[in-house]
Amino acid sequence: MTTDTRPLGQRLKEDNWDLHQLAEHDALPQHMVRGTMPREAYVELCGQSWLVARALDSAIEAKRDEVPILRELVTDRQLQTPYLEEDLAHWGVDPASVAPNPGTAALIAEIERCRDNAPIRLFGLHYVREGANNGNRFIARKIKQAWGAESDDGFRHLDPYGDEQRPLWEAFKVRLNEIELSEAEKTAIVDAARSMFEGMIKMHKDFDLPPLEAAPAR
Numbered sequence: 001m002t003t004d005t006r007p008l009g010q011r012l013k014e015d016n017w018d019l020h021q022l023a024e025h026d027a028l029p030q031h032m033v034r035g036t037m038p039r040e041a042y043v044e045l046c047g048q049s050w051l052v053a054r055a056l057d058s059a060i061e062a063k064r065d066e067v068p069i070l071r072e073l074v075t076d077r078q079l080q081t082p083y084l085e086e087d088l089a090h091w092g093v094d095p096a097s098v099a100p101n102p103g104t105a106a107l108i109a110e111i112e113r114c115r116d117n118a119p120i121r122l123f124g125l126h127y128v129r130e131g132a133n134n135g136n137r138f139i140a141r142k143i144k145q146a147w148g149a150e151s152d153d154g155f156r157h158l159d160p161y162g163d164e165q166r167p168l169w170e171a172f173k174v175r176l177n178e179i180e181l182s183e184a185e186k187t188a189i190v191d192a193a194r195s196m197f198e199g200m201i202k203m204h205k206d207f208d209l210p211p212l213e214a215a216p217a218r
């Protein structure tokens, strides 16, 4: 077997970029970024994202002690449940009333499988939602502009770090290359990241929003 000598951060970015392109250009993120997302769909998305965040945060908390990369890289500030609860409260939604759509239920099942069978994979799942903050910060600006919203209320989970976003992401990417991992662990993390992208794409497709014309390539 040949060893992949690329640092983990590079592998995560390069080996997932095909799925990033699919995720970014799918209907739901495009409606968000172009400001055409219906408000009810956005609020529903907050509920579905809350279910996923709750499952992933509690799995990470349960496995932090036994998985060094979770312990050393995933700070409490990166756990998204509290941001989504603030957003749901702003939109007047009781989290107890939120039921999972099929894609959301499948993603939660994947999180639980990783927790029970291969907790190192939880880091790959987490990397995707943490990385998604890069685009979400931009999306938050666009939706707020389109809806004439002046505060961050209701949009907190899209932009949890504000102006600290870039430096925090860069530090996270540096640090993840420093943790000692076996080849098998690195491969498991990259594979889990792919499953998170696929799971989020399915969760977004449950919304059945009309497709938009392709945006110019970035």
Ligand code: HEM
Binding pocket: 009, 012, 013, 020, 023, 024, 025, 029, 030, 033, 127, 128, 129, 130, 131, 132, 133, 134, 135, 136, 138, 139, 196, 197, 200, 201
């Ligand atoms: C309109 C939608 C989106 C836009 C405009 C967008 C934009 C971006 C940008 C600008 C970056 C930083 C790239 C860099 O530093 O080189 C990024 C990174 C990333 N995005 Fe997105 N994105 C979008 C949707 C998504 C979605 C839906 C997901 C997850 C399902 C996602 C996951 C990620 C990840 C994991 C990274 C980190 C890549 C890395 O440096 O390792 N993005 N995105």
